[in-house]
Amino acid sequence: MSFRLKGDSLLKSTVAAAALAVVAMVIALGYEIYSGSGLSISRFGFSFLPGTVWDPVHEIFGALPFLYGTILTSILALLFGLPISLGVAIFLSEKAKGQKTFKYVIGTLVELLAAVPSVIYGLWGLFFLSPLLRQYVENPLHAYLGFVPLFSGTPFGLDFFTAGVILATMIIPTVSAVSRDILNAVPNSQREAMYSLGATNWEVIRRTVLPYARSGIFGATILGLGRAVGETMAVTMVIGNTPRITASLFSGGYTLSAVIANEFTEASSPLYLSALVEIGLVLFIVALTINVFARFLVWRLTRGTRMRV
Amino acid sequence: MTQGLGSGSIPSGRRYLDLLMTALVGVAVLLALIPLVLIVADVIIQGAPAINLSFLTNSPTPVNIPGGGIGPAIEGTSVMVGIATLISVPIGVGAGIFFSEWPESRLSTISSFTNDVLAEFPSIVIGIFVYVLIVLATHSFSAIAGAIALSVIMVPIVARTTEESLKIVPNTLREASMALGISRWKTVIRIVISTGKNGLATGILLAVARAAGETAPLLLTALGSTFFLTGLFQPTAALPLLIYTYATSPYQVWHEQAWGAALILVAFMLVLNLTVKLVIGRKFSEMRAEI
Numbered sequence: 001m002s003f004r005l006k007g008d009s010l011l012k013s014t015v016a017a018a019a020l021a022v023v024a025m026v027i028a029l030g031y032e033i034y035s036g037s038g039l040s041i042s043r044f045g046f047s048f049l050p051g052t053v054w055d056p057v058h059e060i061f062g063a064l065p066f067l068y069g070t071i072l073t074s075i076l077a078l079l080f081g082l083p084i085s086l087g088v089a090i091f092l093s094e095k096a097k098g099q100k101t102f103k104y105v106i107g108t109l110v111e112l113l114a115a116v117p118s119v120i121y122g123l124w125g126l127f128f129l130s131p132l133l134r135q136y137v138e139n140p141l142h143a144y145l146g147f148v149p150l151f152s153g154t155p156f157g158l159d160f161f162t163a164g165v166i167l168a169t170m171i172i173p174t175v176s177a178v179s180r181d182i183l184n185a186v187p188n189s190q191r192e193a194m195y196s197l198g199a200t201n202w203e204v205i206r207r208t209v210l211p212y213a214r215s216g217i218f219g220a221t222i223l224g225l226g227r228a229v230g231e232t233m234a235v236t237m238v239i240g241n242t243p244r245i246t247a248s249l250f251s252g253g254y255t256l257s258a259v260i261a262n263e264f265t266e267a268s269s270p271l272y273l274s275a276l277v278e279i280g281l282v283l284f285i286v287a288l289t290i291n292v293f294a295r296f297l298v299w300r301l302t303r304g305t306r307m308r309v
Numbered sequence: 310m311t312q313g314l315g316s317g318s319i320p321s322g323r324r325y326l327d328l329l330m331t332a333l334v335g336v337a338v339l340l341a342l343i344p345l346v347l348i349v350a351d352v353i354i355q356g357a358p359a360i361n362l363s364f365l366t367n368s369p370t371p372v373n374i375p376g377g378g379i380g381p382a383i384e385g386t387s388v389m390v391g392i393a394t395l396i397s398v399p400i401g402v403g404a405g406i407f408f409s410e411w412p413e414s415r416l417s418t419i420s421s422f423t424n425d426v427l428a429e430f431p432s433i434v435i436g437i438f439v440y441v442l443i444v445l446a447t448h449s450f451s452a453i454a455g456a457i458a459l460s461v462i463m464v465p466i467v468a469r470t471t472e473e474s475l476k477i478v479p480n481t482l483r484e485a486s487m488a489l490g491i492s493r494w495k496t497v498i499r500i501v502i503s504t505g506k507n508g509l510a511t512g513i514l515l516a517v518a519r520a521a522g523e524t525a526p527l528l529l530t531a532l533g534s535t536f537f538l539t540g541l542f543q544p545t546a547a548l549p550l551l552i553y554t555y556a557t558s559p560y561q562v563w564h565e566q567a568w569g570a571a572l573i574l575v576a577f578m579l580v581l582n583l584t585v586k587l588v589i590g591r592k593f594s595e596m597r598a599e600i
Contacts, residue, residue, distance in 0.1 A: 011494035012411065018403025019420040022468065025461060026423050029430075029438045036441040087337020095334060106338060108586055113345045115582045116575065117522025119549045123556045123571055124348045127355075127564070169344045176341065200319060200327035223429065230431025232525040233549075237557060257433045257525070264440075264529050280437040284430075291429045295422065 030284065037278035039271055048278060054243045056263070061275035063282055065243035069160065069253040070286075073235060074228040076164025076249070081171045081228075082221055088172065089179035089217075094205055107180075114173035122237030125166045130157035130238055133165060138250050153248035158240040161249040166234045171224035178223055178298060182216030183209060219297030226290040230283065232257035256283045352568065352575050359569025369535045369551070372560045379570050381537045385546040388538060389452055389531060390520050393459035398513055401464045405471025405512075410497055421472070428465035435461045436526030444530060452538065452545040455531030462523060463516040470515065474508020475501055507589050514589070518581040522574060524549035548574050 040048065044061060051062015092107055138155030145151045186209050194204040210217070240252025241262055256279050267273040367378025407414075408421045439458040444450055478501050486496040502509070524547075527533075532544040533554060548570055555567035 007492055007494040011497060012407075015403040015407035016411070016414070016416060018400045018468075019407040019416055021400050022404050022420050022427065022464060023416075023423050025464070026427055028442070029435070029461075032438050032441045033434065036437070084337045084340050087334045088341050091334045091338050095331065106342070109342055109345060111586075112579070112582055113341070115518060115522075115578055116345070116348060117524070117549060117578065119522065119524040119552050119556075120348065120352065120571055120575055123552060123567060124351055126556055128347065128351055172341050198319065200323050202327040202330040203323065205330075226429050230429075230433070232431065232433045233553060237553070257431055260433050260437065261525055261528055264437075265532060277437055277441065280434050284434050287429070287431050287434065288426065291426045295425050 033277060033281050033284055037274055037281045039274035040278040043271060044275075048275075049282070052245060054259075056268070056272050059269065059271050061272070061278075063256070063279055065245050066254050066256045066259050066279060067282065068245045069239065069243075069255040070229055070257070070283075072160050072249075072253070073163045073167055073239070073255060074225055076160065077167035077171055077228040078221060078225060079168075080165060081168035081175060081224060084168070085172050085175035085179060085220075085224070086217070088176035089183055090205060092176070092180045093183035094201065094209065110173050110176055113169070114177075118170070118231060118233040119237075121166055121170060121234035125162060125234055125238040126158075129166065130162045133157060133162050137161075142250060149247040150249050153246070153250045155250040156240065156252065158238055158252055159250050160239065160253045163235045163239040163253070163255070164249075166238055167228045167231055170231060170234060171227045174227050175220050175224035178220035179213075179217050182213045182220060182298070185216070186212045215297055215300075219294050222290055222294035222297065226287055226294060229290060230257060230287050232261050236261045256280075256286075349575065349579075352571050355565075355568035356570075356572025356575075359565050360572060364566070364569055365573070368537065369566075372562055375562075377562075377566060379548065379551060379566070379573070381534060381546040382548045382551040382570065383573070384537055385452065385455075385531065385534070386521055386548045388541075389456045389459055389527075389545065389547060390517055392453070392456035392541075393463055393520055394513070394517060396456065396460035397463035397467055397516065400460075401467025401512070401516070402471050402509065404464070404468040405509075406475065406497065406502070408468065408472040409475035410501070424465045424468050427461075428469065431525075432462055432523055433525040433529070436529035439526065440529045447542065449542055450530060450532035450544040452531060452541045452543070455527050455545055455547065458526035458530045459520040459523060462526065463520050466516040466519060467512045470512025471505075471509055474505040474511070477508075478504045511585050511589050514581055514585050518578050522549055522578060524553055528553070 040061065044051065048061065049063050049067065051060070052064045053060050053062050054065060055061075088106075088110055092103055096103055134155050134157035138151075138157065138159075138161060141151045142153075142155050190208045190212055191204050194208045199207070235255050236258040239255060239258055241254055241258060242252040243254045243259070244251060246253075260276055260280055260283075264273075264276050267276055363376060364378045365383065366380045367376060368381055369379070370377035404420060404424065408417050408424075411417050435458055439454050439461070443454040443457055447454070482500055482504060483496055486500045487493065491499075527547050527550050531547055531550065533550040534544045534546045536546070538545060552567045552570050552574065555563035555570070558564075
């Protein structure tokens with residue numbers, strides 16, 4: 001009997017230690033990044049975030065151009081990616097009823113999109129998408145709407161716009177998979193009630209399913225936003241890597257993650273390195289806030305049903 | 310879904326709107342899938358000409374010398390992903406067992422939530438973490454640092470899939486085993502885990518696939534190299550790093566090699582994911598359907 005109890009508590013404490021290790025890892029992560037940015041924090045204080053100058057030669061470091069680039073590209077990603085993701089989710093949850101195999105194939109393909117490594121998106125973005133967008137989207141937009149600040153500048157292909165499109169492709173699998181689970185969690189009685197009133201499929205979706213799932217879809221969107229904010233390689237390869245704050249979407253830019261990827265191993269002084277670690281700290285805090293918020297929203301809704309991301 | 314109503318009873322405006330929206334949903338699905346098709350096609354078309362045996366085994370050469378290969382990159386990726394698997398599987402599976410079998414514990418709730426958040430962390434931040442923790446301490450970029458960074462990325466994936474695959478093991482199995490007088494730990498190990506082992510394998514394979522394609526954290530930990538490994542504490546080559554470096558270089562020859570390396574990486578990824586989906590995943594979902 002005592003052997004059995006020993007075995008039980010041994011197993012429990014072993015696996016509990018593993019669970020504890022997960023928590024410890026995140027705490028250590030936060031601590032190391034905070035301590036690594038100490039030099040930069042004590043040197044620049046609160047002027048780091050609103051600082052617009054990034055000058056490694058004179059050791060003046062401000063994060064605003066990168067923050068701006070991250071926010072702008074993430075908004076573009078949501079703008080392009082959200083409608084498509086919602087369409088996919090609606091298709092998988094509300095359309096083609098009974099055609100299970102067909103939907104399974106579509107679902108699998110969309111999931112495969114999430115498995116493609118970021119650097120492959122970058123490679124494709126650099127050599128295929130960027131020239132394509134420049135010629136067929138950016139040039140015409142600039143020619144006809146060039147007076148709008150958004151479309152001013154000389155389209156070069158490696159810019160905020162291309163980064164936004166690449167990011168949109170990358171968040172579609174996440175947002176559509178979570179939204180599909182949210183839509184699946186809407187009780188059928190809601191749909192049946194609408195159908196019995198004579199509604200069409202779209203009316204059921206528009207007036208019952210989507211309103212019911214609203215906060216969950218919002219959560220899925222925020223989760224996608226978190227992905228877009230943290231995405232590094234693909235963005236680094238197509239955004240042009242110039243710290244610039246401008247309204248033009250066709251201008252080269254920079255993001256928080258891209259500047260880390262690009263300059264980290266070249267940082268020649270302790271202060272430069274520390275400033276880059278502080279950029280990482282900013283990214284850490286932004287991503288943490290976004291993710292905790294999104295998880296909370298999604299958890300509240302799909303509690304009880306399974307969720308796959 | 311308008312069966313039984315007779316579509317004639319719905320005014321045509323509403324019916325057209327319904328059709329229009331269905332068409333738009335179809336367009337959305339197409340738009341979502343086009344990039345996958347284009348990426349895979351592009352990688353195959355551009356990458357295939359570069360592939361031959363010496364490309365897979367040779368070391369990289371300077372731009373003006375032909376015959377460069379990706380041997381060290383394949384070796385580096387295999388070694389780092391291998392070590393990362395050895396580190397992350399015990400932690401991830403352990404945590405997953407805890408989430409699934411002791412869900413009432415407060416640590417379980419906290420850790421499970423933390424795990425979800427960690428899974429969505431920007432991988433470059435994990436790279437900085439390991440840089441400060443290992444690279445600064447050992448004064449060198451290394452395969453070990455790279456492997457640790459990859460293991461931090463793998464743990465949440467393994468933990469989550471382990472939890473999910475153990476949770477769907479019916480409670481009746483646990484109860485039956487305990488009713489026979491089998492202790493809880495033996496029940497968990499012999500009954501629960503062996504029933505959920507397909508799910509566990511799924512999680513580990515998916516984590517391996519994810520780690521093999523990670524670039525950003527390796528940039529700050531393994532750095533990259535053009536040589537085969539002679540030890541674990543020196544800068545190490547990796548397939549994704551090589552693709553990044555070659556793609557962003559100005560040389561046509563290196564671009565071609567980047568596509569070749571990309572084809573190898575994408576093929577590995579697709580094989581692993583499809584294996585999971587079609588072989589293990591199917592058994593896994595059949596099991597779920599039976600329950």
